[in-house]
Structure formats: structure tokens, C-alpha cells
Amino acid sequence: MANTTQRDAFWTRIYEMARQDRDIIVVSEDMGAPALDQFRTDLPGQFVNVGIAEQIGLLLGGGLAFEGKRPFIYAIAPFVTLRCLEQIRVTNAIMNIPVTLVGVGAGFGYEDSGPTHHLTEDIAVMRAFPNITVHSPADGVCARAIAEMSRTWPNTNYVRLDRKPMPEIYPPDADFSRGFSVLKSGRDGLIVSTGVMTHTALEVAGVLEKKGKQLGVVDVFQIPTQEDGLAAALKDAPRIFTVEEHFLPGGLGSYILEILNTRKMAIPVRRIGLDHAKGYCYQYGGREVVHEYYGVHPAGVQAAIESELR
């Protein structure tokens, strides 16, 4: 398994496409990436740097999209979303002008940068809007596929990317058309996860398997996803565990509960994520330290699951 970053996998694909498609425009809010350096060099007419100015970044992208361009508006995740949220609401949700918002460092991607650079509310916030889809890949293969989908995505999508190299989960020819993927099946329950936490889910499922418990893993990389398909994949599970690097209210766990509730599916759900009671985290020394603070490190997730399986 190769180690790639989602960020570079995403931008590499955008670059490849942009070489053939002059309507692909990168609007950077003073944000780079190794894979964007070549884009800037080779396609300067399709790269606009607005500086540290998220409002004009979003509005400029909206104006470009109004004229038929597909802008990819790029910044650190909290800034490309929350800093210009009301502009997103008017331009992308209300007016339904399609752009792609690319945020790097969702969750604790900037682990030692503290809470200003952590982003643990974005799924709840962005999925509250009609006409906006959240894409939350778990690896570079998925990130690349999302890059490709974004070019023709009919509405606005927000892509939350990680910047750290991590092993690939998906084979290069994986099918991402359903918005979720069943990575592993298991009779004792299903772990539903998104983004980097899918790695944790797989790890924990592996550990528990050695202890005789069969847990499946479902990666939800798109919200809203193909909900009927996901409901069908969940329906026989005796219990569901949702795992996310995000505050619990409004996040992936809430989304799963809504899907079950709408369909009157009575499956016990244990949501594992960040508790509001823990507030924001000022601890340093790596992502694992932050995860441990909230109890979403592999041992914490495992303990939470085991407590329900007893």
C-alpha cells in the first residue's frame, strides 16, 4: 500500500484535468500544496491567489462560476468554510451557484496548531445547507475520485482533505459512485466512519476480530450519501457504531440516526466522537494525543465498542 496525502492526490488530478479544461480555476486563499506548484507554473492563467481574504475568495469563485467556470476555492479548512459562511449560504446554498470548496486539515489535520486550526464542526455546519454536499475521503484514491467528480458536480461540494501521508484503503479501480463503501462486513455490528477515522475503524475492527468479534466497516465519504443504499447496508446490523473526528451534534453519527429514524429502523447506535463537554483541545504532541484527549484514539474507540458488545 502506497502512502500518499489526500491533498496531493486531489490536486494532482485537478492539475491533470485543468490541462485539458480551461474552465477549471484554482482560487487560492494564500494556500499552497506541493502538487499545486506545478499547476501555478504551467497554468498561471487558471490560478488566482486572492491572499488571506476568504470573503472575496468565495465571492470571486461565485462570480467565476456564474460565468461558467468551475472554481476550486482553497484554504485551510476552517477558513474556507466558516470564515465566509454567510457568503457560502447566499452564493452556493440560496443561489445554488456551483463551486468546489477545498479545505485542507479538517478535524485535527493541523494537530499541533491548536483549536483555531482544528475543524470539528464542519460536517454539521455544511450539511445543514441544501445544495451543498460534503466530501470526506479516507485516502488518496478516494480523494482523487472526488477531484474527478467535482468538475461536473451539479451543486457546490465541500471537500475536506487531510494533509498527512496515510496508507491507501481503496484499490485504484474502486467505485465511488454510491457515496459510501462497505469495506468489511461483520455479524456483531457495523462501524460507520468518515475521513481519517476510517483508518481507526479498520484498525479497531482488526483488533476485535482477533478477540472473536466480527465488526464490519462502512466508509461514508459523501454526505448526503446514497441513503437508501446505505440504509440497506445497515439494516441487518445488530448494532451500529459511528466514529468521527468531529463534535457529536450534527456530525456523521447524527446523520446516521436521521437515516435510521426516517426509515423507522430500530438499530441501537453508539456515537463515538468529540463530546462538547470536553470543549476545545490545547494539548500538543501529535494527533494521537488530541485523539486521546477526546477518547477517539484506537484504544478509546475499541473500549467504547467493547462496552456495548458485552
Added chain:
Amino acid sequence: MTGAGQMRREHGMDKLIAALEKKSQEIRGTVLDMCINAGTGHVTSSLSATDILVTLFYGNILRHDPKNPTWAERDRLFISKGQASPLLYTILADRGYYDRADLKLFAQKKGRFGVHMQKTVPGAEITCGSLGQGFGLAAGSALAAQMNRDLYMVFSLLGDGECHEGSIWETAMFASHKRLNNLVAIIDRNYQCVTDFTENIVALEPLEERWASFGWNVKRINGHSHRELLDALTGYRSRRSTRPLVIIADTVKGNGVDFMSCVPLWHGIAPKDGEAARAREELKRRFSDG
């Protein structure tokens, strides 16, 4: 240069200005009527900008086609002060974008439009009302024109109170850096916000110097003079400057209805009952006096 040619041009200009004045008067009356009828709408915000939009739409400035509102080569008009929707809706109906009868249903059940501007109305381009946004979209449209080598011009009508928004200055800085000389901002400088005068809230002056320091060409004019508006806009398509142009149009909020015009709290309110009759009367008297 003098002579018959210039005299003819001046005569033509005088005729055009007389026609624009008449049209402005008519539009003001319709705006007032539709807001009184609806019991809502930004009357004063519309009356201050009337002469500006009338000049754009009837003074051979804006290139547009009412029969084809999304014509690719049209000039874009991004109204950033979406509160002026009664004004724009009245003009669009008058120019034939849709039936004038639609105006009677302004902000009412089964009507096609409400208090703030919405992109579903043919010719309206965008949904607006949250301030500071239409201008940024306009910059994006102007940048797209540069990228595509399209020749349309992009206008944006800003409120002066809107210039309190930081996004206006983010856009201003960006547009001059990118030399968006196809972008023209017109500021409806009526000196009033909702609760007070701009200079009492957070002073905007010296507004010309501020825009100039952001790299814009600046013209300051009387925004109720069609002659000055025409002068300011003449040749905008072939200006020999790489800078975007801002026209600061000094106006009176509620122009034409004196009792509403220097009272910030009339913002967003339509007069009722006796005040409605008085407003109609003042408007009529004001413009029949010349």
C-alpha cells in the same frame, strides 16, 4: 470645437436628459405605489438610486436584451444593495422583461418577487440583500470576462452603508490588483444607514481618497443629475485606464419625498394611510416644479 455637429449633439443630449428626467419621475411614482400597495419595501433606498438606474437602462449605457435576459454578451449589472429591488423590478417590467402587472403582487401571495432581490427574476442576475456580496460576484464575473476575452462590462451598484462591510474592501483591493478595468462600481452615496447617518456611525469620508488609495479611478458626481451621470458613464467601455472605475454618486435617500428623505428610520418602510397620500403628493409636486 463648435459647430452644427456639436449643437446637434447637445440638442440630442438635452432631449435625452429631458426624457430621462421624465422616466425617473414615472419610475419613482411606480416604486412608491407598489411599496404602498404591498405595505413594505425599501422606498427610500430605491428613490435615492432611481436616477442612476434610469440612466443605465434608458441612457443607452447598459447593453442588454429584455427578450433574452441571459444573452451572453449583455453587460452585467450586479446590484449589491439588494434593498433597491422595487426600483430594479419596476425598471425591468417597464423595459419588458416581464409583465407590469407582476408589480402589483410585489411581496404578496403568488407574487414573483419579494423585498430583497432574487435571481429568479429575469434580468436580476443575483439574489442579494445580504450586503457586501454582489460586488464580489461582480469582480468574479469581470475576471471571467478577462480570462475569456469577453467584451461585456460589469456594473455593480453599491450602497454607501454597504461600504462598512470588509468584503467590499477585499474586493476593491483585488479588483485593482487584477486591473479589472471592465468593472464599474456606482456607489449610491445617500449618507444614511438604517439607524443613523453614515458619518455618525462610522465615517466613510474621505470616500474618494479611500477608493483612490485602493487603486481605483474615482469620479464624484451629483447622483440625481442625469447629465452628470451620462458624463461619468460616457466612454466607459473604452476608458484608457487599466483601473476599475468607481462613481461616487451623491444622492438623497428618499429623494422626491421630503418628509422621508432625511430620516434614517424610514429605511425599509412603506408609508401608510395619510402618509402614503402625502408621499404621493410630495413626489408629484417635487417633480412637476421642475
